[in-house]
Amino acid sequence: MSGLLGYGSCYDAMHEADLLILLGTDFPYDQFLPADVRTAQVDLDPSHLGRRTRLDLAVVGDAGETVRGLLPLVDAKKDRKFLDEMRRKHVKSLTGVVGAYTKDVEKVTPIHPEYVADILDQEAADDAVFTVDTGMCNVWAARYISPNGKRRVIGSFLHGSMANAMPHAIGAASAEPGRQVVAMSGDGGCRCSSATCSPSRPTTCP
Known part of the structure; x- marks a missing residue:
């Protein structure tokens, strides 16, 4: 791309x-x-x-x-x-610039999100549906999820709507109950309640 x-x-x-x-x-x-x-x-x-x-x-x-x-x-x-x-x-x-985030990083804390995307690519089903939030989740999916003709990536590619991965995933799972669906959501896709979040940790989700 x-x-x-x-x-x-x-x-x-x-x-x-x-x-x-x-x-x-x-x-x-x-x-x-x-x-x-x-x-x-x-x-x-x-x-x-x-x-x-x-x-x-x-x-x-x-x-x-x-x-x-x-x-x-x-x-x-x-x-x-x-x-x-x-x-x-x-x-x-792929093996150089992009691969630098996914090799020998198992003990890096916190782990690179690129490494997570690479593991998802390896572990997901051959016909899995991936839904991606607008932003970096979109980039990581484009760079690390391997297309094979059977997988599908769904995102808000036209309008760029935020926090779309979870509702897209729910819709995809409802449409095809037997198909694996993987939602790649950023912090915008996780809504916290005041009981579980504090001002000092505004992005901490249960």
Whole structure:
């Protein structure tokens, strides 16, 4: 991913590409998009076209239908140099900068939240539903929860509503009672009563 949720390798890939195609995305981090790379955008909503970056081609239409129409016109490339280099950078980020928070930290007090997210990723079911609060829980889920095609991450990605993970988790569990649901909630998702909290410990929850 790019932007605040990314590692940097996607940023490099976009800035070093010959052509950037934005499909049905309105990602808000415009400062991470390249200004001098040929860019095309496809979206059903015309108001999204060119809103984040300048475009060489704007297409109003369904992203899936557009891709299916274009693929027969694209010749497969045999040179994997660019792809392999970007993947190498991605792996380096995961094992280096990101991995620094999750290796040899079992005895660190207090434990890093990144370590908690990494353990959740390892222990959760292959088809688990993760709900994430807006803020750092969102970042930790994006960086440490491994997508596999069966898992799902639910959050307030459009409006950025606070303390959404718990009600999302309740709704997901009610919709699919047999499916594992993991709520990644921050202190905004835990409401304390005056009987259990004191002014000196305003974020302590039972």
